Amino acid sequence: MVVMALMRTVEQMAEGDTAEFAVASASELELVRRWCEKTGNTLVSTLMAEQDTGHVTVGRGRPRNPGSMIPADRMPGARLWLYTNFHCNLACDYCCVASSPKTDPRLLGIDTIQALVTEAADWGVRELYLTGGEPFLLPDIDVIVRACADRLPTTLLTNGMLFRGHGLRKLQAMPRQGFALQISVDSPTAEVHDSHRGAGSWERALAGIRVALDEGFTVRVAATISAHDDPALDELHALFDGLGIPRADQVIRPIAHQGVAEEGVAFTRESLIPEVTVTADGIYWHPVAALDENALVSRQILPLAPALDRVSELFTQQWSSATATTSMFACA
Amino acid sequence: MSKLVGAPLLIGAVAYTPNVVPIWEGIREYFDEPETAMDFVLFSNYGRLVDALQAGMIDIAWNTNLAYARAVLQTDGHVRPLAMRDTDATFSTVFVAAAGSGWSGPGDIATRRLVLGSADSAHAAILPLHYLREAGVDVDHLHIQRFNSDIGKHGDTGRSELDAIDAVLAGDADVAAIGITVWENIGRGDLMPGMLEPVWQTETYSHCMFTALDTLPESVYAPWVSKLLAMDWEVPAHRRILELEGLTRWVEPHLEGYNGLFAAIKEQGVDARW
Numbered sequence: 001m002v003v004m005a006l007m008r009t010v011e012q013m014a015e016g017d018t019a020e021f022a023v024a025s026a027s028e029l030e031l032v033r034r035w036c037e038k039t040g041n042t043l044v045s046t047l048m049a050e051q052d053t054g055h056v057t058v059g060r061g062r063p064r065n066p067g068s069m070i071p072a073d074r075m076p077g078a079r080l081w082l083y084t085n086f087h088c089n090l091a092c093d094y095c096c097v098a099s100s101p102k103t104d105p106r107l108l109g110i111d112t113i114q115a116l117v118t119e120a121a122d123w124g125v126r127e128l129y130l131t132g133g134e135p136f137l138l139p140d141i142d143v144i145v146r147a148c149a150d151r152l153p154t155t156l157l158t159n160g161m162l163f164r165g166h167g168l169r170k171l172q173a174m175p176r177q178g179f180a181l182q183i184s185v186d187s188p189t190a191e192v193h194d195s196h197r198g199a200g201s202w203e204r205a206l207a208g209i210r211v212a213l214d215e216g217f218t219v220r221v222a223a224t225i226s227a228h229d230d231p232a233l234d235e236l237h238a239l240f241d242g243l244g245i246p247r248a249d250q251v252i253r254p255i256a257h258q259g260v261a262e263e264g265v266a267f268t269r270e271s272l273i274p275e276v277t278v279t280a281d282g283i284y285w286h287p288v289a290a291l292d293e294n295a296l297v298s299r300q301i302l303p304l305a306p307a308l309d310r311v312s313e314l315f316t317q318q319w320s321s322a323t324a325t326t327s328m329f330a331c332a
Numbered sequence: 333m334s335k336l337v338g339a340p341l342l343i344g345a346v347a348y349t350p351n352v353v354p355i356w357e358g359i360r361e362y363f364d365e366p367e368t369a370m371d372f373v374l375f376s377n378y379g380r381l382v383d384a385l386q387a388g389m390i391d392i393a394w395n396t397n398l399a400y401a402r403a404v405l406q407t408d409g410h411v412r413p414l415a416m417r418d419t420d421a422t423f424s425t426v427f428v429a430a431a432g433s434g435w436s437g438p439g440d441i442a443t444r445r446l447v448l449g450s451a452d453s454a455h456a457a458i459l460p461l462h463y464l465r466e467a468g469v470d471v472d473h474l475h476i477q478r479f480n481s482d483i484g485k486h487g488d489t490g491r492s493e494l495d496a497i498d499a500v501l502a503g504d505a506d507v508a509a510i511g512i513t514v515w516e517n518i519g520r521g522d523l524m525p526g527m528l529e530p531v532w533q534t535e536t537y538s539h540c541m542f543t544a545l546d547t548l549p550e551s552v553y554a555p556w557v558s559k560l561l562a563m564d565w566e567v568p569a570h571r572r573i574l575e576l577e578g579l580t581r582w583v584e585p586h587l588e589g590y591n592g593l594f595a596a597i598k599e600q601g602v603d604a605r606w
Contacts, residue, residue, distance in 0.1 A: 001501075001524075003523045003524050004494060004497065004498065007490070007514070007517060007518070011349065011490060012349055012350070013349075013350065013351075014351060014354070015350075015354045015576065031523050031525075034522075034523060035517075035519070038519060038523070039517050060351070061575075061576060062572070062575065
């Protein structure tokens with residue numbers, strides 16, 4: 001009678017919703033499979049106990065092709081994130097990887113990065129994102145950037161505060177083509193930004209943006225917004241507009257409840273469309289979860305391709321059962 | 333009435349399952365071009381839908397066969413049928429009994445306890461009696477049980493047909509009249525092995541129909557119908573909509589398939605409104 005139960009329940013469910021049904025034998029399980037195929041629904045999972053009894057989860061409708069819902073440049077494997085280091089000149093109170101001047105640097109190193117980038121390009125990765133920590137604390141960041149940008153379009157995330165002295169010379173040595181800087185500015189005035197990131201940091205970030213623009217770099221800006229602060233989005237956009245940053249290059253995102261953040265949007269691996277992330281500690285599902293053991297894909301960094309394959313495979317599996325709750329979290 | 337210049341075509345439909353929303357959102361997206369832009373309004377029952385069509389609140393109604401017939405009867409025929417699903421052109425009713433009955437044909441149904449679906453379901457209540465009468469069965473003296481489980485929705489939910497099947501399986505009735513869609517969805521009995529068998533199947537008839545009033549200008553409906561007929565099963569984005577709506581392609585109206593229903597409405601004194 002499982003088919004009658006399916007007919008009564010599944011036909012009245014919204015597309016993407018799931019329901020659980022008891023099956024009393026292997027032949028009933030086969031009937032469920034055949035009914036799903038015939039009626040355009042999805043057998044999401046089976047949990048069979050001994051003697052062929054158990055439960056099945058059936059979803060309304062067919063699993064939607066992720067390619068029809070996710071832009072090609074956001075599909076798993078399109079982006080590769082590299083945490084070049086974890087130490088930072090700031091100690092932001094919401095940092096998703098708990099970076100600060102005291103944090104163990106945990107460097108990836110140029111040799112590993114070169115190997116990763118070569119493999120990534122061969123696998124089909126389309127874009128690289130370098131982040132930390134503050135990458136401009138690395139004496140060879142210009143070399144790292146060039147090694148990346150020579151192979152794939154590259155974006156470097158920075159607080160923009162170190163474009164002086166050696167930092168400025170390293171910046172000036174970076175390529176203008178196929179490379180962009182993403183600089184963090186959280187509010188239209190200094191108060192909110194500085195309350196999270198430290199006194200004077202807003203002024204220096206703004207100064208850094210102007211230096212980078214004057215040097216001819218493509219500059220994107222990213223604001224991390226706390227639920228407790230007035231987002232003042234109109235003023236924030238006006239500030240960025242005034243700097244000459246196109247709207248498409250103005251990223252605004254909530255705080256992620258990770259690292260040292262005491263608030264923010266909570267994620268699980270299953271709720272995030274993956275953006276494969278490599279740190280000195282391993283390969284992770286997404287850059288906002290680069291300290292999260294539940295988001296660890298592999299402790300082994302090289303070779304990279306098996307991890308990219310594994311993430312794509314896991315995402316395909318989870319897509320059919322969790323489409324309704326899987327979302328993008330825009331770090332860039 | 334005529335559509336306001338520049339306004340999207342407004343289609344009315346009945347919300348009989350939550351999936352009606354994604355279906356129509358998908359259809360609206362498909363038509364999102366200057367000549368065919370449309371929006372939709374969902375009603376709770378077909379009576380209100382037909383009222384709204386006549387009142388000019390909507391341009392086109394996605395009608396069941398009974399709603400189409402009522403629109404025709406209430407307007408003295410001043411409607412314009414536009415298109416239907418391929419599955420609407422070959423609909424039929426199947427009479428099923430418990431496996432092993434050995435019954436076959438209308439003669440065997442005449443002496444059994446017949447269970448019907450909702451009284452406003454053309455395929456599970458009205459047409460079964462019509463075709464049995466045409467086949468010589470004295471339907472006025474049939475032992476009939478009814479499940480009026482979804483009145484107002486013309487049997488769209490399928491619930492009354494499942495209730496009828498359950499009655500047969502429980503031994504409370506001998507024969508159930510169900511639509512071909514439900515019969516197909518249980519694999520013509522194969523997905524309920526050893527439980528049901530067909531006794532008789534009616535001739536094919538027409539089911540749902542996109543219906544406008546005959547005052548809707550051709551320049552308004554023609555581009556929309558043309559694009560509707562161009563929906564392609566081989567295109568994944570189209571297929572999702574087609575599969576949820578239960579068809580493989582849209583087709584021109586098959587009006588001869590409504591003759592049985594118009595006759596049944598007259599024979600059975602079915603109310604022109606509901």
